[in-house]
Amino acid sequence: MFGQNKRGVSGYAQVNVETGVLAASPNKLIIMLYEGAITACYSAIRHMQAAEVQKKGDMFSQAIMIIESGLRLSLNKKTGGEIAESLDALYAYMSNRLTMANVHNQPELVYEVIKLLTELKSAWEAIGNIQTTPQATAPVIAMVQPNQGAAAVNRNIANYAKV
Numbered sequence: 001m002f003g004q005n006k007r008g009v010s011g012y013a014q015v016n017v018e019t020g021v022l023a024a025s026p027n028k029l030i031i032m033l034y035e036g037a038i039t040a041c042y043s044a045i046r047h048m049q050a051a052e053v054q055k056k057g058d059m060f061s062q063a064i065m066i067i068e069s070g071l072r073l074s075l076n077k078k079t080g081g082e083i084a085e086s087l088d089a090l091y092a093y094m095s096n097r098l099t100m101a102n103v104h105n106q107p108e109l110v111y112e113v114i115k116l117l118t119e120l121k122s123a124w125e126a127i128g129n130i131q132t133t134p135q136a137t138a139p140v141i142a143m144v145q146p147n148q149g150a151a152a153v154n155r156n157i158a159n160y161a162k163v
Helices: 006-023 028-049 053-072 077-104 107-130 135-146 148-161
Strands: none
Touching: 028 053, 028 077, 028 107, 077 107, 077 135
């Protein structure tokens, strides 16, 4: 009875994600991107182990898209300086490792990326716990917020959070 309407549950989950994105702080938006990439990576490993090639590829594409178009594209290298440059290089490295993992069916490469994403996510969570005022978070958020505006960042996160 209740399990038959998966579309309704999926629709509810989508509304929940979109609502969470709209209500989230810039710091929380970045954390949501990390969570989406980590979830996609774990899904890719499961599909890799089950020899589900299409689903595996979809999940690798999702993870790479979150890293490239969500995390990497949102870097503001002018304001973020050396930290933003380092993150840019790290995101490029992660995307490359995921591509290699997909092509060569190497889950150990995915676990390496998951570890990096988890460590970065933890750092952003710590920043969110320390800096509680908009004035205090502005320098950190300026490092990752591009000139595209909050609405575009919110749309990107809502799209990439669908894993």
